[in-house]
Amino acid sequence: MTEQEATVVVNDLSLIIIVLLPFIGALFPGPMIRAGRNSCAIFTALPTALSLIMLLLLAPSVMDGQVIAVELAWLPQLGLSVAFFLDGLGLLFAVMILGVGLLITLYARFYLSGDDPMGQFYTFLLLFQGAMLGIVLSDNILLLLVFWELTSLSSFLLIGYWKHLPEGRQGARMALAVTGGGGLAMIAGMLILGEIAGSYKLTDILLQGEAIRTSEWYMPALILILLGAFTKSAQFPFHFWLPHAMAAPTPVSAYLHSATMVKAGVFLMARMWPVLAGTDAWFYIVATTGLVTMVLGALIALFKDDLKALLAFSTVSHLGLMTMLLGFGTPMAAVVAVFHIINHLTFKAALFMTAGIIDHEAHTRDIKRLGGLRTLMPVTFVIGALAALSMAGIPLLNGFLSKELMLEEAAHTTWAGSPYALPALATLGALLSVAYSFRFIGHVFLGPVRADYPHKPHDPPFGLWVAPALLVGLVVLIGLLPHIVEPLVRVAAGAVTGGVLPEFHLKIWHGVTPALFMSAIAVLGGAALLAIHHPLDRAWIAARRPEAKAIFDSVVGGATGLSQRFTQLTHDGAMSRYLAIFVASTTVLGYLAWRGGGLPAATRDLLPVPPVVLVGWVLLLVATGSVVLMHRDRFRALVVIGVIGLTVSVGFVYLSAPDLALTQISVETVTIMLLLLALHYMPKVSPVESSVGRRIRDGVIAVAAGAGVGALAYMFLLRDTPSISEYHLANSYEGGGGTNVVNVILVDFRGYDTYGEIIVLGIAGLIIYAVMEALLNGPAARKLRNTDYSSDRSRDRHPLMMVIATRVMMPMAILVGIYIFLRGHNQPGGGFVAGLVVSIALLMQYMASGFAWTQSRQRIEYHTMIGWGVVIAGLTGAGAWLGGKPFLTSGYDYFHFPPIEEFELATAMLFDLGVFLAVLGAVMLMLYSLSRIAHYAGETVNPEPMDYDPSTRSRIVKEEK
């Protein structure tokens, strides 16, 4: 650890630019495709190359052991900052990402066909590249998470690139679900880790290995972080998504699924090695998972006929190998892991590109349909064979070197007390690896030339094979002269282990070691296995194996189906159930809340019950009960509701609340009248819709809730509380200029509430009008027209008596309205009641003589009336601003014009006028809407105010007969 603390940290902003360049570059391929495919590819390569150059400029100082870092604040409150640092490990990965990125850009230029949207491809590729760079350079684990999820998202887009292919779509979704899910687990892990370390800064965390390993939160953090790493790096049992991601175009497979993204998990384990590794838990979880993955992946790879599937499982196997090495927890194993990362990158990317070339030229990737390509595609053969031999671990190629070292490490690692388990299984893995590598060469290139290729294969153009050729060049170069990469391995491995490195030298000949024997067994055994591949293959195909995709699909499909059923069952629009749940849970929760506290002593005594009150009480009970019993007969129910309303009004009178009583009576009258009118066009009887059981359930809930409300009321009626109304009583006359406190509260103390409520009323009018409009333009209008209402119609629509009576009452009613309005401020009354009274007077005219007849005799539009009401009230309130006072501040004064008595004018009255108009307008607009229904329902317009003409009547009677 001391070495790490001594490292020189250099600040350099260019790190941010290096990461940002691919993202900025991603803006260009889209538009540049218009200039041609070459320009598109060049504009993809440019930012990559630029980024790479900037990185290489920083490389020398990193090789000298310096660490380059930069930090900008982003969200300091959370500990999230734009912090990057470049050490050996980061440098290794960044060079791989950008270098292979360049090669892939070149390869894809020639691989994609003219039909493929190349601009899109390169955009996604650059986004992915940037995200990947972000992961390996992040110095903040939260920032790392951002990039981590970004790689999942961009790989989703890349796998699904051929969106018309179902395999592509399914593969993309599977990859997103698995790696995205792992990423989410990792979020939790990182947040825990940051909490233990007290910082989200990676370089800080790396110094706290001891504290982290001994923390009680170590295990959760470890498991959650490993979930992220294992899913990303396709470790067993999360390996299954990788082969299905092969539906992506081959450049994507070569880049994401062999060289870079799947190594993110390995990278993370390497990055976290100093703090997480070295415990038993780490060893058993990581090494075992890696080992199982290595063997299993290699075994499946041997029996895959699709070239890319073979390579995919081989990648799974090699990722397992690296994971296992990191799991060993020894510095030397970490060195080997780093070395194998480099080697695997070179040969595997070359192999994928080779597979892509074969697919491109022969139009198939099925090994069973290939063979004999050696002579037809000599260049491809050389590239593919060298790479495959390296994968098999044949001497003089780089794969051999790291495999030897791996076997050496395995040879002296004991697993659960057994010194043989690990070496044996590692040898088995290597053996299988040899077998599938040889199969790749033997079954594809060797053997006789066939006559039935889907397309006559030949070597591809230079542009397609140059990229894999360069990689194979590296394979051979490292294989022959391993010491040239030694500095890189050393600095990267140093970063993994935190500076402590064992003595080692990368060389071809290590002498006669156990690893050499294991290696020999692997090569010979692998070759032997391939010889009997045919019968084995038949047995493999015949065997029943769990198919990961089928399991995954059935899990997701099952979950989807269950979710669908659950949602449909619970959110099916059953209003009665929704309300039952609402009321029941409210009652239960209310009761539980009440249980948690006590009550103060009662301060009032129960009063004796006078007979009048008892009568009213019984009346209310009976009426309410009748509504429940008779609610299916809607007319009767309405009438009974009217009884309840009137009884309540009487109650208000008894309790000396004349304002309330007046309001209640007029509201009651207007609503019942409107409801009666509306009911005319609706079914008169409510059907029975719920079973007896459900009605009992609802009844129980309703009674419980009602009892609860009753109990609450009872409890607070027994207790006095000093309230703000005392102030209102004291200040009504002096401050508000009125002696009717209720009215002063309505228009002054709480005028703002009233302002809101008249707006509610106005909106209601508007909505009824708008809904009516929508209804009458829809199927409801047809239904109205086709319903026969004649049986309900009175033969005496506009009776003489009623017409005359309403005419007589009209001026009186209006006078009463004005009176109530004017006296409102000092006596019971006010704009609200006045509005209702006048609307009742008007309503009666409409009922008496029909809407159209009456309508043609009035000149103000109801819309406008509501509008004026709201505006007058609003402007009155705003008028106070002129005096520098707040909204709705009232002013009043007393005037005396002889011969009238002295009277008072208050701005509150103007406000009340607004209330009056809005109420009147809203009620009348509702009536207007109802009459429109009537019009649609075929009601005729009467030309006369009343049906007084006996001859007209006899004619009607005759027609009906």
Next chain:
Amino acid sequence: MNHWIIAPVILPALLAPVLGFVMRHDMPLARTASIAGTIALMAIALGLFVTAAGDPQVYYLGDWPAPFGIVLVLDRLSALMVLVTTILALLVLIHAVTTGWDARGRHFHALFQFQLMGITGAFLTGDIFNLFVFFEILLIASYGLMVHSGGRDRMRAGLQYVVINLAGSTLFLFALGVLYSTTGTLNMADLALRLQDIPVEEGALIRVAAMLLMIVFALKAALFPVQFWLPATYANAPAPVAALFAIMTKVGAYAILRIHTLIFGPGIAATDGMAGTWLFPAAIVTIAVGAIGVLGARHLMALIAFSVLGSMGTLMVAISAFSPAATTAALYYLVHSTFAAAALFLLADLVTARRAGDRLVAVPATSQNGLFAALFFAAAIGMAGMPPLSGFIGKLMVLDALREPGTMAWAWSAVLIGSLVTIVGFARAGSTLFWKSTALLPAASGGPVVQAEPTAAARPAGVAGLASVMTTIALLALLTIFAGPLVGYLDGTTAQIFDRDGYVTSVLGTEGET
């Protein structure tokens, strides 16, 4: 006294009648006035947002001293909510105008302005009965907007919405009745003051009031078990209205945050910790219901509606902690989820206008398939809480703030697993809508052309049509980039929320001063 405080209420309240009663016959005029008014509203909100940085400012209506009249209180929280509302409103309004939604029924603009009045009024008020009044205004306006342009399914869902909310309003009144009868006051600051003196031995009624109010607000916030109304309502509302409704659930969340910190907050003996205890499990279940709904959705609008439900769960999990850190996280997530939901609804509108219905099945790709796919991808990322948009930051903050041993495992599992399921659900939907549909196109050469002549609705969306969606998504990006300064403001907001004495002194301490 700063008269601008009441402007966000008065401006739409005066504009709406003019729109509804004077300009109702001329759509271009109404549109211009409505947009101009909303822009002005946003400017005012921005001004208030800037001026709200200091102590809470109080507006004494009618010049009556608190607690006897009604007061408006402008603090950081209300200023933030008003600003978010107006920005959202402008985006939605422009979308509704450019797509012609406003002309498909009567009185859209008037109702829209009334709706804004109701929402801003609810955020600004410092009086609990007045809060009820503004709930009524915003609800009744929302009924009208919800059923705008009619249609059977919409009417049915609208009726459900109305009935459930009427039940909620009734409960609100009951709760206020209990509260007033035990405290004798309606002013929030005064309530906070009076409740301090009530011991738990005498607090039964107060507890009931607090619980009932919590249920009322939970109903608005669509929390389990009173969330049932939301999916059908949002899925059947006109898409721009659904986008505007993204702020309506937040009104419920706001009210819980306000009332259950200020009035029934920490330190009130009678109700200490009660709201959090009950909100937490409810929010967890809500996340689950939302995620399950997303996975099982068969229609695009329903999918989005359920994702809104899930996001409300996440938001309420954070709020239910009633701790400063979690509150800051909740506020950030609130702003984020409002715009994320709006972006999805607006986009869904553009997409469904160009295909037959919003069923999640593959139909031949519509025009601009690629563009819509990209926008959907971005908006879904925002909603599911994936980087690089603000949902990820919000999620990190929420998780980071919820580290109480008793709740951490539940909250983290719910949020993270919920995210995963949501991601899977969105990936399925997106892949069916935008990828699978490309497979259905007839071969480039030969074969009959399946696609009919594009109808008016199927015309490619122009710059104006796309403007709102793109701006909304851009806002999510800005929320991410400027997370630092924003969270700085929100930290101040949280500090103010938990400074009960500061609020009470601002409202009551300056008694008589005007």
